[in-house]
Amino acid sequence: MPEYRLTHAVTDLTGRELLAAGTRLTLPVMQRLAGEHNTAFPVCNLLNYYRVKADMLDFLRVPPYDVIFHGADRQQALFDIAGDVVMPEPVLMSLYHFRQLDFYTYRHMLLVFALSILIARELIDDRATLLQEVMAGPVHDIGKLCVPLSILTKKTALTPSEIVHLRHHALAGYVLLTHFFGEHEILAARVARDHHERKDGSGYPLGNPIDNLMIDIIMVSDIYDALISPRPYRPVSYDNRTALEEITCQAVTGSISKTVTRVLVSLNRRSKPHYSSCTLSRERRGLPPKDNVYGIKSSDSDDHS
Ligand SMILES: [Fe+2]
Ligand SMILES: [Fe+2]
Numbered sequence: 001m002p003e004y005r006l007t008h009a010v011t012d013l014t015g016r017e018l019l020a021a022g023t024r025l026t027l028p029v030m031q032r033l034a035g036e037h038n039t040a041f042p043v044c045n046l047l048n049y050y051r052v053k054a055d056m057l058d059f060l061r062v063p064p065y066d067v068i069f070h071g072a073d074r075q076q077a078l079f080d081i082a083g084d085v086v087m088p089e090p091v092l093m094s095l096y097h098f099r100q101l102d103f104y105t106y107r108h109m110l111l112v113f114a115l116s117i118l119i120a121r122e123l124i125d126d127r128a129t130l131l132q133e134v135m136a137g138p139v140h141d142i143g144k145l146c147v148p149l150s151i152l153t154k155k156t157a158l159t160p161s162e163i164v165h166l167r168h169h170a171l172a173g174y175v176l177l178t179h180f181f182g183e184h185e186i187l188a189a190r191v192a193r194d195h196h197e198r199k200d201g202s203g204y205p206l207g208n209p210i211d212n213l214m215i216d217i218i219m220v221s222d223i224y225d226a227l228i229s230p231r232p233y234r235p236v237s238y239d240n241r242t243a244l245e246e247i248t249c250q251a252v253t254g255s256i257s258k259t260v261t262r263v264l265v266s267l268n269r270r271s272k273p274h275y276s277s278c279t280l281s282r283e284r285r286g287l288p289p290k291d292n293v294y295g296i297k298s299s300d301s302d303d304h305s
Helices: 027-034 052-060 072-082 089-101 103-123 127-134 142-146 160-181 187-194 213-228 240-252 258-267 298-302
Strands: 017-019 043-045 086-088
Touching (some): 052 089, 052 103, 072 103, 072 127, 103 258, 142 160, 213 240, 213 258
Antiparallel strands (some): 043 086
8 A cells, every 4th residue: 555644643523533743554554544544434425414415506697607507417417426426424424514614515516516517427337337437426625625715725836845735635534534434445545645636647645547437527527617617716717618629638648538528528519429539639729717726737736626
């Protein structure tokens, strides 16, 4: 197992410390964390949890998601699949915590989840497999519970130590989901840990080259939503075309999946051509918004997604 070490403590919603800062996430530590509670947490349906379904419907009405989800069959497929997703109650309580305190992160988690389902159903034929895979998506950023709100909602670029604290959310999510699901190496926990890794090893927390379809899907959905959505620290978001060009460029250079990017491009077209007919090029016509602090390469550290 690679050497993962926590830069900060991991605490649950009640403030209870699960692991201290400096802890190495060795196999015995993670296994103990998974088996810590004798009785499993009760599970609840995600969409039926308070206003989750109504919120998701609201979010999907806003461009460009209105085009991406255009057509009754797409929304129906989304809710048909998402409707079967259940989560341990503390996971849903944590998700809802963001609805109250950091609405951007709440909206982002639900939109990444919705988009990941739409992409996954183009690439995974078997429904049971599809359902199992998409269960990993709704809470990829749950580790932000362990990042101060003052950092999450900061309106200016982060300092180096704040960046380290923000990046802590990947391993914090891995720890929290391992604990809540009571299962070591469950996909949801791996997605939380690895969604900022890249296929060419240029990401964090470890710089591990990732080769897993669901993590590829969340990676692309996460970057896309981060680019196009309003952020506390960015006065203007990317317009949709420039965001797609940015993502295409990353796919062509090998840091994210080309296939998943093709699906995203096809979903953005009203005609919804088959993704295999969408070609990827590095040609750029749009301009990133002035003063954006979404970093792609060395300044990736500035990305709050
Ligand atoms: Fe994210
Ligand atoms: Fe993240």
